[in-house]
Amino acid sequence: MENPDEVAMVNACYWPDSELSGVSIDYCSVILDMKLTDGRCVRLACHGFTALEMLPVWDEFIVSTLAVSANSELANRASVGFTSSGVNKVPCGCPDRNVDQFWTLAIEMSDGSQIKVVAARFEVLGQ
Secondary structure, rough: OOEEEEEEEEEEEEEEOOOOOOOOOEEEEEEEEEEEEEOOOOEEEEEEOOHHHHHOEEEEEEEEEEEEEOOOOOOOEEEEEEEEOOOOOOOOOOOOOEEEEEEEEEEEEEOOOOEEOOOOOEEOOOO
16 A cells, blocks of 8 residues: 555444344444544444454455545445454454454545554444
8 A cells, every 4th residue: 555644543343233142243334433643534334344253364345434524535445454462353242342453454545545544442342
């Protein structure tokens, strides 16, 4: 990725569409709130993860909506990779449990620009 925008802060959370606690997630949604170093705030609402515990190092998901403060921009696609102390399994059905995740998120905007996030903290939200 060439000359990605810098990201100052990211808050990310996901929730399983299934209400079954402690069961492998077949499908879930993700919200990312990002504050860029240029002051812009970006919110991504994404969906399309499958089987997080078996997620490969790189996987693609579809960005359904993207809102940027003061103006609107569209994202074509995003790629994400996860590691968590060598384990790629993220628990579900655990309310208010925080899991430290080291991950990379690459977002390709519709205008050709790109945003890259190299590390953040995931907040696991139970049903």
